[in-house]
Structures are given as C-alpha cells and as structure tokens.
Amino acid sequence: MTRIVIAADSFKGSATSQQVGEYLTNGIYQVDPEASVVTVPMADGGEGTVASVLAALGGERRITRVTGPVGQPVDATWGWLPDQHMAVIEMAAAAGLNLVQPDYAPRTASTYGVGQLIDAALTAGATTIYVGLGGSGTTDGGAGMLQALGARLLTATGDPIPRGGAGLRELALVDLSGLDDRLARVNLVALTDVENVLTGPYGAAAVFGPQKGATPEMVQELDANLTHYQAALAAQNAFSLSCPGDGAAGGTGFGLRLLGATLAPGTATMLKLTQLAAKLQVADLVLTGEGRVDGQSLMGKAPIGVAKLAHAAQVPVILIAGSVGDDLAAVYAAGVDLVLSSTVAPMTVNQAIAQTESLLMNAGATAMRAYQLGH
Template sequence: MTHIVIAADSFKGSATSQQVGEYLTNGIYRVDPTAEVTTVPIADGGDGTVASVLAALGGQTLTTTVEGPLGTPVEAQWGLLDDHHTAIIEMAAAAGLNLVQPDLAPLAASTYGVGQLMAAAMAAGATTIYLGLGGSGTTDGGSGLLQALGAQLLTADGTPIPRGGAGLRQLARVNLGTLTPQLADVTVIGLTDVSNVLTGPFGAAAVYGPQKGATPAMVTELDQNLDHYQAALAAQNDFPQSCPGDGAAGGTGFGLRVLGARLQPGTATILKLTHFQDRLAHADLVLTGEGRIDGQSLMGKASIGVVRLAKQLQLPVFLIAGSVGDDLDAIYGTGVDLVLSSTVSPMTVDQAVAQVAPLLTQAGVTAMHAFQLTQR
C-alpha cells in the first residue's frame, strides 16, 4: 500500500489548505483506490495558520469583536489549543488588507484590534501566544497593538497619538510602564518569514507600502514616521534599533519586540509546532503546493519548507501550483522532484478559480501516475 502525505498551503482566493488536500486526494484515489492518504493543512503564519494548527493539534475557534484597522468593529477569529494555555492568532483577522478594501488606507490603518485579540487570549488563560504576521493592511509599526495593551504613546500635549502610520509623527512621549501586567507572564512569538528591517529602502514602508495603497509621497512620510517612532521606543528598550523581521506586517515585528516578543520563521515554527515530521515517518510520497510557485517562493513559503523537510528524510516530493512562474531552476534546487501546474490550458485567473476543484483533482491524477512511473 502506498502512503502519501499531502501538505499544501492554501490557493489564496480559491481553496483552503484543507480543500486542496481533499481535491488532490480525490485524484489520487482515481488512480489507486488502495492508497493511504494523510492530509496535513499547513501555513506560513499568514492566512490559514489558525486552521492548520487546530487541525493538527486540536482546540477551539473563538470569535472576539475588536476594532478593525479603520476603527469599525470586526468579528475576528482566533484559536485556543486544547491545553487552554496556547493561543494562535492571525494578525490579518483584525488588521488584514482585506479589511481596508476597496479603499486602502495606508496612513490611517491601525493594529489596535490585534492588541485586543492578544488581550482576549490572555483573558482566556493563554500563557503562550503565536501571532502570524501575514496579510496585514497596516504600516503603523505595531503602535496600535501597543496602545491596545496599555502603552501610552502621547503627543506633546499629553494626548494619545492618532491611530495609524500618519499619527506616529506626533509621538513626543512614551510610557511603557502602563502596559498590562499580564504580559510579564506571557510568551509572545511573532511568526514571519520576511527579513525586512523597519525603515530604509528595505523597510516596511518602502517594500510593502505600495501593496497597501501608499503613493511614493506616502511611502516617504511613513518611513520618516517609523524612523521617529523607532528612535523614541528603542531609547527605552534594551535591544538593537534595527533587527531583521522588524518590518514584517508594516512594522508590527518591531512593535512585538517592544513587548519582549521573539520573532521566529513562520513556516519552520508551524511545521515544528504541528509535529509535521512525525507525519512523514511512513510516507512513500509527499505532495505540497501553493497558488503560485516562482523564485520568490524561496523566501519562506510554506510549500518550500515542506520540500526541505521531506528531502531531509530522503522522500520524493512533488510540488503542485496553480501557476508556475520564473526561476524554476532555483525551485528544483531545493530538492523537489517534480513541479506540476494544475492549470494545464490557457484560462483567466477567474476561470482557474472557478474550476479549482476539477483542476486540482486532475493534478492529483497526474501526480499519482508520475509517482507510479518511478516505481516501475
């Protein structure tokens, strides 16, 4: 009997990680009804992280009403593991780019609701909080998050600075002594696979600001504001002013470090947390994938993390993508044995999204036939 482990990321906008696994499984069974298939939802700290961890470890999905990135209430979901002491939060649930659509607000969007989610997790008894830093619509350096947890970020006249990246330029006084005392007993781990620092040409505003609607003038303003904010906060904290990962999620990585949090690679941490390597003990083939694969996928994508772990165990691994871009040589350089595109004929993105189930099912058929060829 052939044992196949499917560990694919979501195909964003068309299928969740769990659905991708189900569609591929259907294709595998068409070729070999006797195959034993294990589906393991995965994520890299962004969308799908809560579902991935809960599916692997058990727990409950909770909903908390928080302040969205523009101040309107948002029903944000997060996870509490069965041990009742470990919380999993996706930043995007409270401050995601989708929550500032269709009119992006790069100067005003705030992470305040993310801090409220952390407070809710602590109130539920969590002593360890994993915070995925993917998909944010903010560039406020995590200032809103700090304010929600009690920090006083004040103007010269002693009033709280306005929310969002634009308000950072008014920061004149900082008081971190008012942070909620519960934080002293909580371990916070920020999950990110980006290495950007907070400011400068490779900083949060310059690299990610345009994706969040920032014009060149706004990028300059946000970068200057973040530099001012960084200097004010770093002066009160015993850590280097600049650290890789600080620029994650519009600078939220830096804000978390103000709290004493650790920043860890998202994909590697999630795979370790969910004991993914144990799932590979009896595998004959590993299938992974994501919506698009190209050279950029080497920068911490979950599917590449799966490839590398599978190859450490000398397992064959196929990567299935909705679309395949440039620099496939680099992808094959990670050890992947075969890259397959689920889109096998010319079609628009909308058409591919509408047909994701049959396309991925057929990809499962193709992958299984390819694997059987290697066994002859």
C-alpha cells in the same frame, strides 16, 4: 497501500489549504481508492496559520470581536489549545489587507485589534501566544496594538496619538507603565519570513507600503513617522535600531519585540508546530503546493520548507502549483522531485479560479499516476 501526506499551502484567492488537500485527495482516490491519505494544511504565518495548527493538533476555534484597522467591528478568528495553554493568532484576522479593501487606508489603518486579540488570549489563560504576521494592511509599527494593551503613546498635549501610521508623527511622550502585566509571564512568538528592518529603503513603508495603497509621497511620510516612533521607543528601551524582522507587517514586528516577543521564521516554526516530520516518517509520497511556484518560492515559502523536510526523510515530493514561473532549477535543488501545474490549458486567472476544484482534482490524479510510473 500507498501512504501519502498532503501538506499544501493555500492557493490565494482560490482555495484554502484545507480545500486544496481535499481536492487533491479526491483526485488521488480516482486513481488509487486504496491509498492512505493524511492531510496537514500548511501556512507560513499568514493566512491559514490558525487552521493549520488546529487541524494538526486539535483545539478550539474562537471568535473575538475587535476593532478593525479602520475602526469597524471585526469578528476575528483565533485558535486556542487549552491542554497546552497555547493561542494562535493571525494578525490578518484583525488588521488584514482584506479589511481595508477596496479603498485601502495606508495612513490611518491601525493594529489596535491585534492587541485586543492578544488580550483575549491572555484572558483565556495562554502561556504561549503565536502571532502570524502575514497579510497585514497596516503601517503603524504596532502602535495600535501597544495602545490596546495599555501603553500610552501621547501627543505634546497629553492626548493619545491618532491611530495609524500618520499619527506617529505626533508622538511626544511614551509611557509603558500601563502595559498589561500578564505579558511578562507569556511566551510571545511572532512568525515572519521577512527580514526587513523598520525604516529606510528596505523598511516597512518602502517595501510593503505600496502594496497597501501608499503613494510615493505617503511612503516617505510613513517612513519618517516610523523613524520618529522608533527613536522614541528605542531611547526608552535600548532597542536595536536595525533588527531584521522589525519591518514585518508594517512594523508590527518591532512593536511585538517591545512586548518581549521573539521573532521566529514562520515556515520553520509551522513545520514544527504541525509535527510534520513525524508524519513523514511513514509516508511513501508527499504532495505540496501553492498558487504559484518560481524562484521566489525559495524565500521562506511553506512548500519549499515541506520539500526540504521530506527530502531529508528520503520521501519523494511532488509540488503542484496554479502557475509555474521561472528558475525551477532552484526549486528542484531544494528537494522537489516533480513540479506539476494544475492549469493545463490556456485560460485567464478568473477562469482558473472558477475551476479550482476540478483542476486540483485532476492534478491529484496526475500526481498519483506519476508516482505509480516510478513504482
């Protein structure tokens, strides 16, 4: 009996990590109905983080209504593991890019709902809270999150600054005395695989602002506002002005550090949380994958983390991707034994998305046949 672990990330816009695992499993069973398949959905701190942890460790899927990035009510999903007093939050669930589309709101989108999710986790009794920082639609430095947790960020006239990155320019007074005192008793961990600082040419606005609809003029404005915001908070809290990771999620990494959070690598932390290493000890084959693989996949992507872990355990790895780009030599050097494209004929992206299930089933079958060739 062949023992297979499937630890794939989502195929963005096509299938969740759970669905990818299901489709690949069905393909494997077409070739080997007796195979033993264990699915461990993967994520790197962005979309799918909650589902990945809950699938691996159990727990409860909870929904909290929060204020969305442009003020609308949003029902945000998060994970609660009562036995461990641990909560898992995806920032995107409360302030994600999908929640500001199609018009975007680069100047006014707020992280207020993220603070409300943290508050919900604290109220549940969490002693550890993981916050995945992927997929945000905001550039407010986490200011809205701080406000939701009791911080007073005030204008010169004593009014709360407007929400969003544009409002940061009006910040004249910082009062953190009202911050929720439960934060001092919780282990807060922010998951990110970017090392951008808060401001400057490699900062939150310059690098990620255009992805959130910011024009070049808006990028300059938001960067200047984040600089002003950083200076105001740094003066009070003796913060480093250039901590890698501060620029994650539109500067929310910086805001979370102010709350006492540790910035941790998303993929590596998720591999530990899902206890993947233990599952690999009894595996004969690992399948991983994501929507696209190329040289950029080496920059903290979950499938490469899976491959490295499997390589260390001397388990062969097949990586399945919707599209395959350049620099595969580096991907193979990272521990992947075979890269397969699930798209095997010329087709548009929309056509591929429409056929995701059948394409991944076929890829699962092909991967199983490739493994059998070597055994």
